[in-house]
Amino acid sequence: MVGIVIVSHSWKIAEGVCDLAREMAQGYDKIIPAGGLEDGSTGTDAQRIADAIVEADTGSGVVILADIGSAIMSAESAIEILEDEGREINAVIADAPIVEGAVCAVVEAAGGGSVDSVLTAAEESREASKL
Amino acid sequence: MQGGIYKCLSMIAERITANKDFLTELDREIGDSDHGINMARGFQAVMEKLSPDDTDIGATLKKTGMTLLSKVGGASGPLYGTAYMEAGKITAGKTELTPEDMKAVLEAAIAGIQKRGKAVRGEKTMLDAIIPAAETFSAKIAEGSDMAGALEAACESAKEGVEYTKTIIATKGRASYLGERSIGHQDPGATSAMITLEAIRDFMKGA
Numbered sequence: 243m244v245g246i247v248i249v250s251h252s253w254k255i256a257e258g259v260c261d262l263a264r265e266m267a268q269g270y271d272k273i274i275p276a277g278g279l280e281d282g283s284t285g286t287d288a289q290r291i292a293d294a295i296v297e298a299d300t301g302s303g304v305v306i307l308a309d310i311g312s313a314i315m316s317a318e319s320a321i322e323i324l325e326d327e328g329r330e331i332n333a334v335i336a337d338a339p340i341v342e343g344a345v346c347a348v349v350e351a352a353g354g355g356s357v358d359s360v361l362t363a364a365e366e367s368r369e370a371s372k373l
Numbered sequence: 374m375q376g377g378i379y380k381c382l383s384m385i386a387e388r389i390t391a392n393k394d395f396l397t398e399l400d401r402e403i404g405d406s407d408h409g410i411n412m413a414r415g416f417q418a419v420m421e422k423l424s425p426d427d428t429d430i431g432a433t434l435k436k437t438g439m440t441l442l443s444k445v446g447g448a449s450g451p452l453y454g455t456a457y458m459e460a461g462k463i464t465a466g467k468t469e470l471t472p473e474d475m476k477a478v479l480e481a482a483i484a485g486i487q488k489r490g491k492a493v494r495g496e497k498t499m500l501d502a503i504i505p506a507a508e509t510f511s512a513k514i515a516e517g518s519d520m521a522g523a524l525e526a527a528c529e530s531a532k533e534g535v536e537y538t539k540t541i542i543a544t545k546g547r548a549s550y551l552g553e554r555s556i557g558h559q560d561p562g563a564t565s566a567m568i569t570l571e572a573i574r575d576f577m578k579g580a
Contacts (some may be wrong), residue, residue, distance in 0.1 A: 285447060315452065316490065
């Protein structure tokens with residue numbers, strides 16, 4: 243089953259997005275938050291993201307959704323940390339909003355989708371009109 | 374490198390910490406007011422991780438990079454973190470650097486920043502200080518200058534680069550939201566890059 247990592251500057255946002263998305267797929271527990279810094283302050287931490295990727299991976303790969311500013315750069319750094327450690331995890335970053343993207347990604351992942359289809363589901367959420 | 378990489382990084386950490394409020398003030402003008410706070414927090418964590426027993430330059434730079442990736446919090450974390458990591462990769466096992474090695478370190482750091490930030494020169498970023506500095510350093514050692522002399526000249530170029538950032542519009546990062554209003558302000562990232570180079574220069578001089 244494909245894992246999902248939610249990266250936010252705020253741990254509250256990361257945890258909240260995970261809570262919300264889990265409601266869409268009861269029993270799916272591979273959506274892992276990576277929010278804020280270790281001490282709880284605002285920011286992104288590549289090591290925390292790397293740890294979350296490892297936790298989310300079951301061997302089928304991981305899709306990462308990240309919020310603003312440094313979140314994408316920290317997620318890219320996290321993937322490189324894991325590569326440097328010699329871990330072979332197929333981790334990809336979605337170009338998607340984290341709330342809508344996470345909900346769509348969880349539904350696809352819980353349904354047994356591949357990394358590519360989960361990535362697509364997350365990215366297609368950008369097109370969903372709200373009004 | 375007399376005194377070794379630990380001493381050099383201690384001097385960088387000291388200068389960054391001493392300029393914490395100044396860097397934050399620069400970032401208040403055109404960013405999100407956290408550059409000095411983030412960099413000081415990152416380097417405080419670096420100094421907690423390092424000890425005078427760290428003599429392998431590559432391993433120490435890598436440890437520094439990993440810590441910055443984790444502890445800085447803002448965009449400068451992955452940017453400086455990647456710069457130190459890339460510099461560490463090409464200096465593995467070394468305990469001193471020749472001017473040629475230093476040239477390679479600067480180039481690797483620049484390549485790391487560009488890989489991560491996807492920026493080029495002229496976008497009001499740390500690259501506007503570090504690229505001209507690296508170019509001057511290379512030119513000086515090609516002329517036969519020693520490490521101290523080449524770093525002295527490189528820091529002059531970094532300073533000019535910081536001045537240049539006052540004249541241009543930011544197109545990367547938070548400052549890009551300000552558009553033309555970013556003109557007149559020097560870039561905080563370019564400033565911290567200059568401070569870093571000056572600390573290395575002063576370390577090499579034995580100051």
